[in-house]
Amino acid sequence: MTFEYLRQSWFFFKKNIATLAKINLPFLLAFNILFTQVDISTSSENSEALASSLLWMSMLNLLMMPIYWGATISFMQSTVEGPVYTVSQSLAASLKLWPKLFLVFLLTSACIFFGLMALVIPGLYIAVRLSIADYLCVIEKKTVFESLQTSWKLTDQYGWTIFQGVAFILCAILITKTLVYSLLETYLSQLSVLNPIINSAFDLLNVLVMIYGYRIYCLIKQEL
Numbered sequence: 001m002t003f004e005y006l007r008q009s010w011f012f013f014k015k016n017i018a019t020l021a022k023i024n025l026p027f028l029l030a031f032n033i034l035f036t037q038v039d040i041s042t043s044s045e046n047s048e049a050l051a052s053s054l055l056w057m058s059m060l061n062l063l064m065m066p067i068y069w070g071a072t073i074s075f076m077q078s079t080v081e082g083p084v085y086t087v088s089q090s091l092a093a094s095l096k097l098w099p100k101l102f103l104v105f106l107l108t109s110a111c112i113f114f115g116l117m118a119l120v121i122p123g124l125y126i127a128v129r130l131s132i133a134d135y136l137c138v139i140e141k142k143t144v145f146e147s148l149q150t151s152w153k154l155t156d157q158y159g160w161t162i163f164q165g166v167a168f169i170l171c172a173i174l175i176t177k178t179l180v181y182s183l184l185e186t187y188l189s190q191l192s193v194l195n196p197i198i199n200s201a202f203d204l205l206n207v208l209v210m211i212y213g214y215r216i217y218c219l220i221k222q223e224l
Contacts, residue, residue, distance in 0.1 A: 001161070002161055002164045002165050002168075005161070005165060005212060005215045005216065005219070006165055006168060006169070006212065008215055009165075009169075009208055009211040009212040009215055010208065012076075012079075012211050012215075013207065013208055013211055016075075016079070019075060019086075019087060019090075020072065020075070020204070020207050021204060022087045023068055023071045023072055023075060023087055023090055023091065024068045024072065024203075024204055024207060025200060025204060027064050027065075027067065027068045028068075028199075028200040028203040028204060029196060029197070029200040030064075031057075031060065031061055031064065032195075032196035032197075032199045032200050032203070033196045034057065034060070035057055035196070035199075036195060036196055062102070062105060062106065062109065063102070065105060066094070066097075066098050066101040066102045066104075066105050067091065067094055067095065067098060068091075068094070069094075069101070069105075069134060069210065070093070070094030070095075070097055070098065070101045070134070070138050071087075071090040071091045071093065071094035072090070072207060072210055073094075073134060073135055073138040073139065073210065073214065074089075074090045074093040074094055074138060075087075075090040076210075076211065076214050077138070077139050077214075078090070080218070093138075094138070097137065097138055097141075100137055100143065100144055100147075101134060101137050101138065103144045104133050104134055104137050104144050104147050104148065105134070107144065107148060108127075108130045108133055108134075108148070111126050111130065112126050112127045112130070115127070124163070125159075128155060128159045128162045128163050128166075129151065129152045129155050129156075129159065130148060130151050130152060130155075131151065131155060131162050131166075131213055131216075132151045132154065132155060132213060132216065132217045132220065133147040133148050133150075133151035134147070135213065135214060135217040136150050136151055136217075139217075154220050154224075155220070158216055158219070158220060161216060162213070162216055165212045165216070166209055166212065166213075169206075169208045169209050169212060170206075170209065173202060173205050173206065173208075176202075177202045180198065180202075181198075184198070
């Protein structure tokens with residue numbers, strides 16, 4: 001059934017691309033433009049400055065992600081329960097939950113990071129088991145630790161389905177991005193302004209991971 005859920009996720013993405021873009025692209029574009037200001041070429045000369053810049057960028061990304069991810073989840077849920085949220089309503093709903101959702105993101109990221117440090121596989125396992133924590137936080141208004149604990153409990157029988165779908169989406173995006181960059185290499189070297197635009201467009205495709213995760217969340221809730 002994995003490919004059926006992927007098909008449904010792609011259908012939802014295409015149908016709602018305008019709203020999803022309005023929610024996500026302003027944040028993605030802003031982040032990618034800021035990231036172009038980090039001069040990686042100086043890494044050998046001033047590695048500490050580069051590390052500091054990348055750390056600040058990571059922190060900024062972690063602060064922004066709960067806003068547009070939470071808004072996307074709120075919008076998806078509104079298409080099921082009705083009435084369908086506008087962009088502003090989705091963002092407003094997300095901002096109300098930002099403190100909790102930020103902590104869910106922070107703790108999940110920390111667990112995955114330490115898991116990846118332990119030979120990669122534990123990190124992937126943790127990522128799968130905590131993959132619906134943000135949906136539980138936004139949709140069911142659970143506390144931070146309830147979201148994490150419930151996600152770990154509910155994903156026990158769905159780990160392989162989650163991993164397959166997310167891996168397929170991310171690999172497809174990576175392959176497509178690599179092909180596009182190889183074809184546009186000459187233009188990108190001459191017009192550096194295109195880089196953040198193209199990166200933002202591909203980052204928008206990562207919303208498919210959220211949509212797929214939401215589809216699995218709905219499946220889990222149906223089968224309880």
